Amino acid sequence: MSGAMNREGRPTRPVEASEAGRAVTATVTGNRGLTVEEPLIFEQDNPGAIGVDLPEPPHVRSRLGAVRPRGRIGLPSLSEPQVVRHYTRLSTRNMGIDTTMYPLGSCTMKHNPRLNEKMARLPGFADLHPMQPMDTVQGALELIDQLAHWLKALTGMPAVAMTPAAGAHGELCGMMAIRSALEDRNDPRRRVLVPESAHGTNPATAAALGYTVDSIPADARGRVDLEAFKAKLGPDVAAIMLTNPNTCGLFESDIVAIAEAVHEVGAFFYCDGANFNAIVGRVRPGDLGIDAMHINLHKTFSTPHGGGGPGAGPVVLSEALAPFAPVPAVVHGPDGRLRLVEHAEGDFAKSFGRMKGFHGQMGMFVRALTYILSHGADGLRQASSDAVLNANYLLARLKDVMTPSFDGPCMHEALFDDRFLKDTGVSTLDFAKAMIDEGFHPMTMYFPLVVHGAMLFEPTESESKETLDAFADTMRALVERAKSGDAGYFQGAPYHTPRRRLDETGAARNPVLRWQPDMPAREAAE
C-alpha cells in the first residue's frame, strides 16, 4: 500500500522499493543519481575531440630543423564540456571544508573568507611578474611590508622572514638561522631536543641539518616533562623545537622556564607555530622567550591549504637571529620608496642565503593580510577564543562517552584515545570510516603518537553551535553503536562512498604510480 496522498492525489513520499515490487538498487549504468561512475580522464580520450578550434596556421618556415613531432604525446583529447564535467564530478567526491565539517586536528581546516579570494584576484596583485621593475610593484612590496608588520606585532618579535613556502620550509629556515648564529660564534653544536608529541617535521628538519635528534618524554599531564628536559640539556644542545599549544591541544605551561633553561646553556628556542591560531591576540610568543617561530598562514590567517601552489610559512625571528634571516627582504629606501634586498650584503651580510627563487607566495600574502585587516585586533582575538571555545564544547559534550587523554580543558583541539573502544572490536580507523558515512570528515587519527589510537578533533572557530551539536550527537550515537556489539558494521564502513574501504596496506606495499589501461579497481572490504 502506498502512504499518504496529497490533495491532488499524488503520494507525499517516494514509492519505496518493496512497494514497487522489484529491486531498484541496481541501475542500468551503475550510477546512483548524481553519483556517476567517472572514468579517469585518460580513459575518456577521444582522439580528434578538441576544446578550442583554432584556424589552420599559415605556412611558416620551421626553425626547428629536423626536430618535429613524431606522434601524439599521450595527452587525452576531450571537448570542453567533457573536461568541465569530469572535474566538476570529481570535485563532488571530495569532503571539503566547503561541503562539511572537517575537524582534522592539527591541520586546522578553517573557513577561507571569500573576501580574501576577491582581493587575491585583483589584477594589480594577481597579474604581477616577479621580475618586474621595482618601481612598478610598490603596492605589492607595501603589502608584503604591512603583512610583515602585523606578523611581528601579533607575535611580539622584531624580525620576520617572509619567503619560506610552507610550515616545514619555515622550520628549515628558522633552524638554518639558528645554525648560522651558532657557527657565527664558532660554537657548532650537535643535538636538538624534540618532545615526543612533536609534528614529524620537527625531528626531520633537525636531522636534515645534520643534528642528532634527542626526544623529550611527556609527563602525565601531556606536557614536556620539565625534569627530563633539564636532564637532557647541555652545552652541545643547539636548540629545542617545541610546539605551543602542543599537538595534544594543551598549552605548555612551563614554556617560560623551558626558554630560560635553553638560553642558560646558550641554545636557541625554536617554536613550531602550527597551533598559533589558538593564541593569536592572547599570547605573544616573543614574550615567552622564543627565538624563532614559523607561522602557517593557512592555519592561522585563513589561506587555502597549499595555496594552489607553494604555500606560505613566514618565520619570525628574535634580535639574536635576525641578522641571519634569508634574502630577499623588503626594506624602506631613503627616498620613501620600498625596495628588495636580493643579495647577502650590507645590513644583510650575515644572511644565510635564499629559501626560494623569488619573493614568497604573493597570493597567500594578499589573503592573509585581508584576513588580518578585515578582522582587526578584536576579531583576531575572538577567532582564537572561539576556536578554543568550540574545541572545549566538543570535549565537554563527548567526554562522558569517549575517553579524553588528559584532564582539564584543552586549547583549540580536543584529544581522545581509544580506551572507550576497548573490547568492542572497533578500532580508531573503523570508527573514522563510519564517520564518513555520516557525512563528516574524520578527525586526525593515530597522531599524536603519545596516546593509544589517538583521535584529535579541531572544529575551528567557524562551526556554529548547531553543527557542533549535530556532530556531537552523531559521535555519541556511533559510540553507543560500537558498544552495543555491532563491530561488523564499523569494520565494513564506509558504505555510502563512491568507493568502499580502500586497501591502504596494498597501496603502500605495492604502489602503482602510473596509470595503465584496463587497471582493475581494488577495494579491501567488499
Add this chain to the structure above:
Amino acid sequence: MSNVKYTQDHEWVRIDGDVGTIGITEYAQEQLGDVVFVELPEVGKAVTKGGEAAVVESVKAASEVFAPIDGEVVEVNDALAGEPGLVNSDPTGQGWFFKVRVKDASQLDALMDEAAYKSFVEGLH
C-alpha cells in the same frame, strides 16, 4: 631454558653462539598494524644498545627499532624488502630483522626473559 630476551621497546633477541638474531615482538606488530616498509642496517655496521638500528613503517606510523645489545651487524633479512608483511605474520620467525655478532654477552642479563616480558606487556593495558 629459553635463549630469547626482550626489551621494553618490544624487540626480541635470540642468542645462538655469539650471534644474536633481532626482531620485534608479536605485541609490537599488533600495535603497529600492517607493516609496509622496513629499513634495515648495513652489514658491518656497529650498533649500540638502545641506539636506532632499523626503521619499521606501518599504515599508522614509522617507528625506530633499537638494538637490544652492542654488536656488529653480520646479516640482514633481505626477504623483508619484498615481503614486509612477514613482520606481521611471523614476527618471531621469518619476520626477523637483522643479526649481530654479540660484543658483550653480559648485556643480555639486563633484558627481560619471556615471563618477565609477558607480565610487562600485561601491565601496559
